[in-house]
Amino acid sequence: MITLDSASNNNTAMEELEELFIEELMDLLNGIPELTVIFSADESAAELKEYAEALQSDPVGKSRQIVAACRASGQRRADVKQIIVDGNRKFLWQPGGTLRVVQLLRDCETRWSSTYLMSDRLLELYPAVQCFLNHPQQTQIAHLLFTTPQYQLLHDIQTILAVPHAAQELLSAEKTPTLSAALPAFEILLESWIDLQTKLPMLSHYIGVGIVKIQEYAAKGRKTRAYALAMSIVILCGVTFIS
Numbered sequence: 001m002i003t004l005d006s007a008s009n010n011n012t013a014m015e016e017l018e019e020l021f022i023e024e025l026m027d028l029l030n031g032i033p034e035l036t037v038i039f040s041a042d043e044s045a046a047e048l049k050e051y052a053e054a055l056q057s058d059p060v061g062k063s064r065q066i067v068a069a070c071r072a073s074g075q076r077r078a079d080v081k082q083i084i085v086d087g088n089r090k091f092l093w094q095p096g097g098t099l100r101v102v103q104l105l106r107d108c109e110t111r112w113s114s115t116y117l118m119s120d121r122l123l124e125l126y127p128a129v130q131c132f133l134n135h136p137q138q139t140q141i142a143h144l145l146f147t148t149p150q151y152q153l154l155h156d157i158q159t160i161l162a163v164p165h166a167a168q169e170l171l172s173a174e175k176t177p178t179l180s181a182a183l184p185a186f187e188i189l190l191e192s193w194i195d196l197q198t199k200l201p202m203l204s205h206y207i208g209v210g211i212v213k214i215q216e217y218a219a220k221g222r223k224t225r226a227y228a229l230a231m232s233i234v235i236l237c238g239v240t241f242i243s
Helices: 008-030 033-038 043-056 059-070 074-089 114-133 148-171 179-199 201-222 225-236
Strands: none
Touching: 043 148, 043 201, 059 074, 059 114, 059 148, 074 114, 114 148, 148 179, 148 201, 179 201
16 A cells, blocks of 8 residues: 655555556466457457566666666766757757756655656656667667657556655645545545546556555544544634535
């Protein structure tokens, strides 16, 4: 379960979720051979297999390798920045023509959401990173380029994980009593994930696993005295939650 605090061990949440994706999807393909045989010629089966292979290749881990390679020296960081600047001048980057002139981010063990933030920044700057890795001087690291299925999968994973990340940002807000907002935040999270099950059908089952865990977490939260006390404090302070 993805917890919404800042403990350092929560930094593994997204890696664990990705591992769950891999295990479940590979079981589907390898554990039911009849299904593979029946639909082996079907386009959707081929697409599903590509997804499984992309998961097996560890796109989050590959993101970490790409970031490490692009930040390995001051010269490489400067080169990536210059590619962004030159591309902005020529409006090369799609869809808007320009990219923010910012650095790639490394993940950090003391922040649970840092892996999400690292991958999110990489996806944002990937057109420039792709150009950098394709440069003739970077042949030693060109193999790090994402395949199309890997890139799409990482984008889909980020879409899923953006929801609990937003909830974490809400509940970690400073100077405001946020415990009372926990259950409403969970409800919004659940609604968003249920919607994503339709938009990302290949990951629907795995999103469902997360939904069940959040439902269990919310059910336990409703029974705690701390939550009831937090709601009372909010009411006494004149803070009203509008459903």
